[in-house]
Amino acid sequence: MFNETVLKEIKQISGKYPTTRAALLPALYVAQREFGHLGADAYEAVSDVLGVPKAIARGVGTFYAMYKHKPMGRHIVQLCTNVSCMILGAEKLSDFLKNKYGLEPGGITPDGRFSLVIMECIGACGTAPAMLVNDDFYENLTEKYIEEILEKYK
Amino acid sequence: MEKVLLKNMENPNSADINEYKKIGGYKNIPKAFEFQPKEIIEEVKLSGLRGRGGAGFPVAMKWTFASAYPNFPKYLLCNADEGEPGTFKDRPILEKNPHLLIEGMVISGYAIGAEYGYIYLRGEYPHAKDVLNKAIAQAYDNGLLGDNIFNKGVRFHLTVHQGAGAYICGEETALIESLEGDKGQPRIKPPFPVNVGAFSKPTVVNNVETLSNVPYIIEVGSEAYSKIGSQECPGPKLYCVSGHVEKPGVYELPMGTVLRDIIYMHCGGIKGGKRLKAVIPGGATTPILPAEKIDCPMDFVNMPKHGSMLGSGAIIVMDESVCLVKVCYRILKFLEHESCGKCTPCREGTGWLRSILGRIENGEGAEGDIDLLLSVSGNMAGKTFCPLGDGAASVTQNFIKHFRNEFEEHIKRAKCVMRNE
Numbered sequence: 001m002f003n004e005t006v007l008k009e010i011k012q013i014s015g016k017y018p019t020t021r022a023a024l025l026p027a028l029y030v031a032q033r034e035f036g037h038l039g040a041d042a043y044e045a046v047s048d049v050l051g052v053p054k055a056i057a058r059g060v061g062t063f064y065a066m067y068k069h070k071p072m073g074r075h076i077v078q079l080c081t082n083v084s085c086m087i088l089g090a091e092k093l094s095d096f097l098k099n100k101y102g103l104e105p106g107g108i109t110p111d112g113r114f115s116l117v118i119m120e121c122i123g124a125c126g127t128a129p130a131m132l133v134n135d136d137f138y139e140n141l142t143e144k145y146i147e148e149i150l151e152k153y154k
Numbered sequence: 155m156e157k158v159l160l161k162n163m164e165n166p167n168s169a170d171i172n173e174y175k176k177i178g179g180y181k182n183i184p185k186a187f188e189f190q191p192k193e194i195i196e197e198v199k200l201s202g203l204r205g206r207g208g209a210g211f212p213v214a215m216k217w218t219f220a221s222a223y224p225n226f227p228k229y230l231l232c233n234a235d236e237g238e239p240g241t242f243k244d245r246p247i248l249e250k251n252p253h254l255l256i257e258g259m260v261i262s263g264y265a266i267g268a269e270y271g272y273i274y275l276r277g278e279y280p281h282a283k284d285v286l287n288k289a290i291a292q293a294y295d296n297g298l299l300g301d302n303i304f305n306k307g308v309r310f311h312l313t314v315h316q317g318a319g320a321y322i323c324g325e326e327t328a329l330i331e332s333l334e335g336d337k338g339q340p341r342i343k344p345p346f347p348v349n350v351g352a353f354s355k356p357t358v359v360n361n362v363e364t365l366s367n368v369p370y371i372i373e374v375g376s377e378a379y380s381k382i383g384s385q386e387c388p389g390p391k392l393y394c395v396s397g398h399v400e401k402p403g404v405y406e407l408p409m410g411t412v413l414r415d416i417i418y419m420h421c422g423g424i425k426g427g428k429r430l431k432a433v434i435p436g437g438a439t440t441p442i443l444p445a446e447k448i449d450c451p452m453d454f455v456n457m458p459k460h461g462s463m464l465g466s467g468a469i470i471v472m473d474e475s476v477c478l479v480k481v482c483y484r485i486l487k488f489l490e491h492e493s494c495g496k497c498t499p500c501r502e503g504t505g506w507l508r509s510i511l512g513r514i515e516n517g518e519g520a521e522g523d524i525d526l527l528l529s530v531s532g533n534m535a536g537k538t539f540c541p542l543g544d545g546a547a548s549v550t551q552n553f554i555k556h557f558r559n560e561f562e563e564h565i566k567r568a569k570c571v572m573r574n575e
């Protein structure tokens with residue numbers, strides 16, 4: 001169940017659409033923020049507030065890459081390895097994250113600090129290679145630069 | 155050329171409404187309201203504006219259909235999904251010039267008779283989401299959005315709808331499904347969205363860059379606008395260049411600028427003075443061009459005559475060090491991941507192509523694998539439900555068409571011939 005504040009937030013969101021169902025994607029984002037990832041309890045809460053069957057909510061949620069279905073680290077490192085980033089060395093950076101931080105795609109560091117997600121193009125191809133850490137863009141990456149960046153996230 | 159889409163970008167506060175007004179922003183809304191909606195559509199028709207999302211569809215034609223279809227309310231959706239690999243042209247508008255887009259949407263909404271608009275923004279642009287929401291709030295405060303814009307009784311409401319990481323949601327019917335709270339799987343056409351679209355109502359889907367052209371057309375008029383760039387499809391165009399050039403970035407140039415000039419004049423040529431090997435001119439799923447085939451005007455009409463497509467204007471430049479088997483493999487891996495699974499040729503075919511390409515790259519290719527790739531892609535082309543599957547086939551076919559030798563070498567020598575270890 002969501003608390004009152006969150007319920008109000010979702011009500012307000014769904015007011016922007018002609019159908020309640022259209023609020024499903026935004027509501028799943030809210031659930032992910034509240035629960036950390038989308039597990040059974042999160043889907044139940046969304047299903048309750050929108051009146052969308054749980055199976056449908058889960059069917060939709062699992063279609064999209066940005067909804068997470070297992071616990072993630074406190075900070076999510078999202079490295080792009082698509083073409084523009086790849087030809088400028090993104091794979092080496094992915095190896096570096098593995099060797100230096102033990103970060104594997106989809107994995108989480110033992111201290112729960114970071115998770116790594118390999119991204120398809122994040123729209124920073126002109127400053128490749130690039131990644132997002134949580135909601136922040138980092139571009140023109142090098143191994144040294146990645147070390148500096150990750151220092152900031154505790 | 156005067157900057158239209160990237161105007162005021164060097165101003166760090168360009169996203170603020172007051173800065174936008176200082177450079178003449180929002181004055182085209184009252185100007186547009188002096189005309190009948192039909193007259194606006196006619197003006198856009200005369201301007202020759204074509205959609206910048208990839209297909210180059212004439213904008214006024216879509217608008218005419220939607221406006222003529224007698225069902226209400228109507229919706230205007232801005233496609234800000236920008237997912238085609240190599241594409242980052244809409245991002246500067248979204249992050250730094252949001253009011254240009256809002257102004258364009260208010261005018262376009264008025265022309266079509268749409269009272270509600272949504273910006274379908276990809277989930278990977280969190281910063282743009284904040285900027286847009288702030289800009290929309292400012293526009294409401296200034297009476298530029300709402301129930302009675304400029305006291306002219308015009309109503310237009312605007313909301314940002316955040317996608318969640320699915321490339322296929324850039325396809326307009328999948329986008330509508332996703333907006334309605336469903337999986338992003340394309341719909342069968344007809345009915346077309348202009349008749350039965352979002353929430354079963356007449357709907358126009360236009361790209362960010364497309365809608366951002368509209369205020370300028372109102373400002374200077376269709377005649378002046380149609381003199382910019384290519385005759386057949388005029389206007390300013392955003393080209394986003396990445397890969398091995400000295401100065402990658404987003405360039406606003408007249409539509410139809412020659413690819414070679416973009417790379418060598420505007421972007422400073424190949425990085426480190428290396429030799430050019432190939433260019434993907436319109437985003438990862440458009441046909442690749444070998445180095446000697448880049449004397450083509452980059453517009454919707456001329457690119458197909460030169461064996462490729464303008465697509466999203468995303469130019470990926472690759473120097474002599476790049477392994478094209480690997481690039482082809484990476485694109486197919488992307489398309490396999492993004493295939494929505496609705497139709498068999500794409501759902502199965504992308505996986506097979508990726509797998510065969512992967513083994514060739516890893517030195518495990520078998521004799522006959524190239525023909526197998528051509529056979530699989532031949533069975534996909536023209537048989538998939540939406541253009542994603544066709545794109546997968548065409549990428550594979552075009553890489554082989556131009557660089558068959560490199561594929562053969564990989565198989566013959568049982569290793570990646572571009573890796574130097």
Ligand SMILES: Cc1cc2nc3c(=O)[nH]c(=O)nc-3n(C[C@H](O)[C@H](O)[C@H](O)COP(=O)(O)O)c2cc1C
Pocket residue numbers: 204205206207208209210211213233234235236237238321322323324325326327359360361362364365540541542
């Ligand atoms: C697989 C696929 C992905 C697409 N992605 C985008 C996109 O990210 N942005 C976009 O504007 N159009 C995209 N399109 C094109 C849209 O379907 C549609 O043609 C476009 O939004 C129409 O706007 P326009 O007429 O202004 O170009 C995509 C099409 C396909 C088939």
Ligand code: SF4
Pocket residue numbers: 322339340492493494495496497498500501538539540541542543544
């Ligand atoms: S071609 Fe691919 S993406 Fe398009 S409908 Fe078929 S499975 Fe889905």
Ligand code: FES
Pocket residue numbers: 080081082083084085086120121122123124125128129130239240241
């Ligand atoms: S390919 Fe990496 S950001 Fe576009």
